[in-house]
Amino acid sequence: MSQGTGHYYVPAPSKWPIVGSSALFFLGFGAAMTMNKIPAGYYMLGIGFAILIYMLFGWFGEVARESEAGKYGKVEDKSFRWGMSWFIFSEVMFFSAFFGALYYMRVLTIPELADAEHNLLWPSFTGGWPTAGPGITEKFTPMGAWGLPAFNTFLLLSSGVTVTLAHWALKENRRPALKMWLLATVALGFTFLACQIYEYSHAYSDLNLKLTSGAYGSTFYMLTGFHGFHVTLGAIMLTVIYFRCAAGHFKPEHHFGFEGVAWYWHFVDVVWLGLFIFVYLL
Structure with missing residues (x-):
């Protein structure tokens, strides 16, 4: 038990790290074999995903049972909060790199390539945004x-x-x-994903906007695609938290599992605001 301020709960040796490593082994080799069109790669990918899902259910379930058994106290709670804070900070840096690439392209590279003093390679390139960039003649309609x-x-x-x-x-x-408000959050998250899938379908079929559409297409799908991946993870985490709440987990004074997911979801919201402004509006 860890209810004091100086004791940190240390679990018994666990099998889950080696199980997770086995999943990565099969996924890595399966992906490499699949890209090289080796039939066995698909089987290895299937095995890898099966082991990964088994590990996620087993390891997370074990942590949830430890939490509900009262083994995590104030010291652990502080540690979890710092860990989640640094994780979200790393995600901020992750998206900052992509926003930085968009800024560099729009504000520096494209105008310089279109400048009269630097357009020796593509003298007909006029710049402006959105653009596929110089040397790409395929037409598209921006989103x-x-x-x-x-x-x-x-x-x-x-x-x-x-x-x-x-x-x-x-x-x-x-x-x-x-449970009502959390279920509404889950529904809104998955509705967002469904709308984004439709948006991508519309972009490919009606706007001819693709990953191969030069500067605009690559940055559009890179930023919105990675954000959609994060929304998917957040929606799955919220679903898990919902079922835990339905099972009676979490207390008013002890519920960092819920708070951590809420922090992550708010981060996803803020990133989307940046995307809406800099990718869609400007």
Whole structure:
């Protein structure tokens, strides 16, 4: 038990790290073999994903049982908070690199390539944004901000409100309201993903906007695609937290598992606001 201020709970030796390593082994070799069109690669990928799912359910379930058994106290809680804070900071740096690449391309590279003193290679390139860049003649239509992107912004901002309402309900021990608002957050998250899938389909089929559409296409899919991946992870985590809440987990004074996921979801919201402004609006 770890209820004091000086003791840190240390679990018994665990099998899960080696199980996770085995999953990575099969996934790595499976991916390499698949890219080289070796049939066995698909089987190795399947085995790798099966082991990975087994590890996730087993390891996370074990941690949840330890938490509900009261083995985590104030010292562990502080450690978890610092760990999640640094993780989100690393995610901020991750997206900052992509936003930096977009800024470098739009503000520095494209204008310089179109400048009269530097357009020796592509004298007909006039610059401007959005553009595929010099030397690419394929035409495309950029994705507009209003319509589906604006609706997706509304969905994510609303989900930030609902997860906050769920958090308040948890702190006040109002379990029905907690489950209702958390379920609404999950629904909004998956609705966002469904809309983004439709948006990509529309971009490819109707706008001819693809990953191969030069500077604009690559940065558009890189930024929105990685964000969609993070929304997928966040929606899955929220779903797990919902089932834990339905099972009676978390207490008003002890619920960092819920808070950590809420922090992550708010981070996803903020990143989308940046995307909506710099990718869609400007």
